[in-house]
Amino acid sequence: MKILVTGASGQLGSTFKSLVSGGHAKDLDFVFKSSSELDITDFDEVRTELVSSDYAYCINCAAFTNVDKAEAENDLAYKVNVTGARNLAMNCNESKTVLIHISTDFVFDGFLNTPYLEEDIARPIGFYGDTKYKGERAIINNLEEHFIIRTSWLYSEFGHNFMKTMLKLGAERDELSVVYDQVGTPTYALDLANVVLHIIKAHSIEYGVYNYSNEGVASWYDFAKAIFDDYKIDIDLKPILSTEYPMPAERPKFSVLDKSKIKNTFGLEIPHWKDSLKVALKAYSKINI
Numbered sequence: 255m256k257i258l259v260t261g262a263s264g265q266l267g268s269t270f271k272s273l274v275s276g277g278h279a280k281d282l283d284f285v286f287k288s289s290s291e292l293d294i295t296d297f298d299e300v301r302t303e304l305v306s307s308d309y310a311y312c313i314n315c316a317a318f319t320n321v322d323k324a325e326a327e328n329d330l331a332y333k334v335n336v337t338g339a340r341n342l343a344m345n346c347n348e349s350k351t352v353l354i355h356i357s358t359d360f361v362f363d364g365f366l367n368t369p370y371l372e373e374d375i376a377r378p379i380g381f382y383g384d385t386k387y388k389g390e391r392a393i394i395n396n397l398e399e400h401f402i403i404r405t406s407w408l409y410s411e412f413g414h415n416f417m418k419t420m421l422k423l424g425a426e427r428d429e430l431s432v433v434y435d436q437v438g439t440p441t442y443a444l445d446l447a448n449v450v451l452h453i454i455k456a457h458s459i460e461y462g463v464y465n466y467s468n469e470g471v472a473s474w475y476d477f478a479k480a481i482f483d484d485y486k487i488d489i490d491l492k493p494i495l496s497t498e499y500p501m502p503a504e505r506p507k508f509s510v511l512d513k514s515k516i517k518n519t520f521g522l523e524i525p526h527w528k529d530s531l532k533v534a535l536k537a538y539s540k541i542n543i
């Protein structure tokens with residue numbers, strides 16, 4: 255069974271590569287395409303790749319993910335996150351390929367105080383979240399055979415992410431301030447990739463939108479504290495308000511996802527974020543000896 259991975263050089267794409275090279279996807283024939291090998295904003299390129307081959311699945315790891323830059327680079331963020339998603343959906347429809355697309359907790363405004371369900375109203379407060387939501391709609395409107403998985407606060411030993419930023423800053427500084435009034439759930443990219451593999455191996459036809467994150471709840475401060483404690487970094491870590499850490503894009507204050515649907519549909523047990531963080535830090539330390 256042939257599987258196309260777009261945006262293959264990013265954090266999640268690299269995680270899939272590591273799973274495949276580690277022998278965790280033995281009967282699956284993965285084809286990895288980085289942005290320079292397949293530009294998802296180019297309809298004809300996408301069409302040529304999908305229609306001339308016999309991909310059973312396309313896992314879309316390609317996205318414009320810089321939340322702050324998206325506020326200034328509206329056109330590019332829209333092109334990648336909306337036009338790119340639509341190009342994939344339209345061509346997957348023609349090539350009879352199931353599209354597995356990754357979306358985000360940032361489609362929500364963060365005004366709820368109980369975990370978000372898939373059917374809760376999406377009302378993004380930033381341009382990144384807005385384009386991700388429009389990308390979801392473009393897929394739903396053009397392709398029935400889709401899985402859209404909304405995840406949150408993705409991190410890993412690969413690419414750019416909060417865990418690696420904290421480890422870098424922790425090595426450079428004696429003190430650091432991190433916001434504690436944004437609450438969500440960190441998600442280890444390897445756990446997400448394994449769930450995607452699980453869905454593929456199950457040949458599921460339960461198409462639709464699903465939430466997936468690790469279990470548990472944290473503020474970014476809690477997440478940073480756990481990173482420093484587990485990695486034994488001695489630093490004076492201060493909890494601050496978002497107003498004390500101004501950024502171009504506003505983030506939702508609360509974006510915990512309810513995972514009942516994905517757990518019940520696929521019989522999953524989801525690791526707690528604190529347990530997965532330990533696994534990720536071990537993997538990171540192996541790469542960065």
Ligand SMILES: NC(=O)C1=CN([C@@H]2O[C@H](COP(=O)(O)OP(=O)(O)OC[C@H]3O[C@@H](n4cnc5c(N)ncnc54)[C@H](OP(=O)(O)O)[C@@H]3O)[C@@H](O)[C@H]2O)C=CC1
Pocket residue numbers: 260261262263264265266267288289290292293294295314315316317318319334338356357358359386405406407408409413414415
């Ligand atoms: N990171 C996070 O915290 C979260 C991410 N998500 C979602 O998860 C998915 C994966 O994220 P993650 O791996 O962290 O993101 P990354 O930014 O690490 O990777 C995205 C990849 O997409 C590629 N890309 C950009 N534009 C194009 C294009 N036009 N055509 C093809 N590829 C392109 C980038 O390539 P290049 O570097 O060459 O530009 C990059 O390799 C995304 O959909 C994201 O929205 C959801 C929740 C949290």
Ligand SMILES: Cc1cn([C@H]2C[C@H](O)[C@@H](COP(=O)(O)OP(=O)(O)O[C@H]3O[C@@H](C)C(=O)[C@@H](O)[C@H]3O)O2)c(=O)[nH]c1=O
Pocket residue numbers: 319320321322358359360405406407408415416419430431432433436474496499501505
């Ligand atoms: C580096 C740093 C960040 N922060 C704050 C800023 C921000 O509010 C919060 C998170 O920082 P980041 O900018 O790294 O993360 P951010 O870009 O907000 O992460 C988001 O990315 C997109 C792609 C998603 O889809 C989301 O799920 C989420 O993971 O931590 C501090 O308070 N102190 C610091 O030293």
